[in-house]
Amino acid sequence: MGYLTQNLRPPAVAGMATPLGVYLTTGSVSGGTGSLGLFLTGVSLALMMLAAELSVEGLIKLFAMLTGVRADIMLRSAPLIQYPNFYDIPFYASVALSIIVFFLILRFSPLSGYHAAEHMTVHAIEAGETLTTENVRSMPRVHPRCGTNLLAAAGVFLIIATRISSQFGVLIALLVVVVGWRTIGAWLQYFVTTRTPSPRELANGVAAGNDLLRNYQEQPNLQLVGFQRIWKLGFIQTAAGMFSTLWIFQSVFRIPML
Incomplete structure (x- = not known):
């Protein structure tokens, strides 16, 4: 139908x-x-x-x-x-x-x-x-499945993991990404990658x-x-x-x- x-x-x-x-x-x-x-x-x-x-x-x-x-x-x-x-x-x-x-x-x-x-x-x-x-x-303007979210998650993980040289640093990076990747991605979408069309x-x-x-x-x-x-x-x-x-x-x- x-x-x-x-x-x-x-x-x-x-x-x-x-x-x-x-x-x-x-x-x-x-x-x-x-x-x-x-x-x-x-x-x-x-x-x-x-x-x-x-x-x-x-x-x-x-x-x-x-x-x-x-x-x-x-x-x-x-x-x-x-x-x-x-x-x-x-x-x-x-x-x-x-x-x-x-x-x-x-x-x-x-x-x-x-x-x-x-x-x-x-x-x-x-x-x-x-x-x-x-x-x-x-x-x-913000969409939860936007690739910006993945980009933000990868960026945050690399920044933290490469600057804290230990397994603890990797764990911190993973925790931050899991908890905040959508929030960071949404922020980037709203303020950087999109504007009012x-x-x-x-x-x-x-x-x-x-x-x-x-x-x-x-x-x-x-x-x-x-x-x-x-x-x-x-x-x-x-x-x-x-x-x-x-x-x-x-x-x-x-x-x-x-």
Whole structure:
């Protein structure tokens, strides 16, 4: 009956924000922008990383010009030991500054608006709401299944586990991740990776959602597996865009990125 009345909904929907708009998928069918958009997402993220890196390099050189202090030597000298110590502060300060600049670039880029529109559209689909701009606009920007949560968990674990050199440090890292990974991920989503979408970005999310529902209702029993499913999720296209861009800047322009 749901199929006949065009009300059949997928139980769960994933998606990505791209420079060309919102991409949504069930893992078997999709809607919105396609593989080119996903590839350009990877390219965009790599370029944001590059911009953050070059911005920090510029600040370091400016500091050296104004003070005569070779800050680049201190800030780019990686720690030699795993235990926290005073001499590591400059290095980690430069790393933190690069991350902050990257976050700022991402926050004010079109990706953050499309990311919010993607989450809000997914919420509306999974809640059974009719996909209109009014309904989708009322949905939250934060989604519990967003990949930002996993990224936050991995980041927190690595920071704690690598700075406290013992099994106890690993246990602390695991405890913090298990207890707080959703909270940290939600904070990153709200303040960094999403922002209130513009009317155009919101409308794009709604269009992608309706596109997905039409495709799903045409093939509700389609279940892709293996490589086809991974491709439909978009990770391969995004990774290809990111790493090909990083490779070009490293190999051709000799700009270290990793």
